Amino acid sequence: MKLIDNWKQSYKLKSVQIGALSAFFYTLILFSEQFLNIWNVIPQELKNKIPENIAEWVGMLVGVAMVLARLKKQPELHDVNQFVTITAGHSNADPGAVNGKYKEADLVVSFRNAVTHYLREAGLQVKTDGTGTKNDPLSAAVKLIQGSSVAVEFHMNAATSKQANGIETIALPKDKKLAQDLSKAVADVFGSRLRGDNGWIDQSKSARGRLAYVNAGGLIVELGFISNDAELAAFNSKYWSAAKAVAQVIIEHEKALK
Known part of the structure; x- marks a missing residue:
């Protein structure tokens, strides 16, 4: 040549x-x-x-x-076409709990984005409370729930004791099974324990009292304790894998609704 x-x-x-x-x-x-x-x-x-x-x-x-x-194209999931809401706790103006340079609001935004990526990859329609680093306040997130087949928001717990640990999902009794599945998906990836009733926390028994997001029909997943250095490290190194596991739980939930 x-x-x-x-x-x-x-x-x-x-x-x-x-x-x-x-x-x-x-x-x-x-x-x-x-x-x-x-x-x-x-x-x-x-x-x-x-x-x-x-x-x-x-x-x-x-x-x-x-x-x-x-x-x-994702042919194996093309029939999944439900509408879901995925949001991140706190907001750009409210950092939530903090451990050193890590802010709860920033971490859960990353998790929201990762879950949203996998859900959209599977063909689901998704509403979120922001894209990229944007994180709208709770009032905006609650409004997104109406009309959704399921709504999930992500937070991280914090405690005075650095030994406090575990994964939980706060939800109404009607969503107990889904709450347990979401918590298990996260706990299995992070190597954490399940809190409450196999990962489910009944809002009526929560120290937080009545939560606007849960009252509106949503579920709040606590992705571990930001105050626990081991759980924080697990989150930072494995959150994409945990997000994929959470997305799969939501995908299966949506399939069951069809």
Whole structure:
């Protein structure tokens, strides 16, 4: 095969640039799910060490990969078409509980986004209380519940004792089984114990009293104790896997409603 003259400068040709760009995106489409799976298992501590200028490009690639993975047809789940609401506790103005540099509101937004990704990948319609880092206040989240087949919000517990631990879901009695399934999905991934009745906390027996989100028909999943360093570390390193497990519980729940 004979190469063109000045082939070493071919990268300057528009046709070559366009071809390379097309090949890049075609490869990203083919391997978007694999790319996300690799990214998901990288510990958060290592991600935090990525230089800021490189992190911006990595973040862009992750975002593109999530969109492409969502656009890929999921034939095994194409019949799932229920409407669900997924929200994050607290808000951009209310950080919730804090442990060092970690804020509850930030962590649960990441979890919300991950669960939403897997649900949309499966073909479900999802309403959320924000995209990216946006986290609307409780009043906005509660309004999203109306008309949803299921609504789930994520929080993290906190306690004075750093030994307090475990996963729980606060819900009305009608949602006991779903609450237990959601809690188990999280606990199995994080290696945590189940609190309450196998992961379910009856709102009437909760120290928090009546909660607006639960009163409106939603479920509140407490993803462990941010005040417990071991559970916080487990969250940071495995939250994408836990989000996938939670999404699968919701997908099965939606299938059962059809």
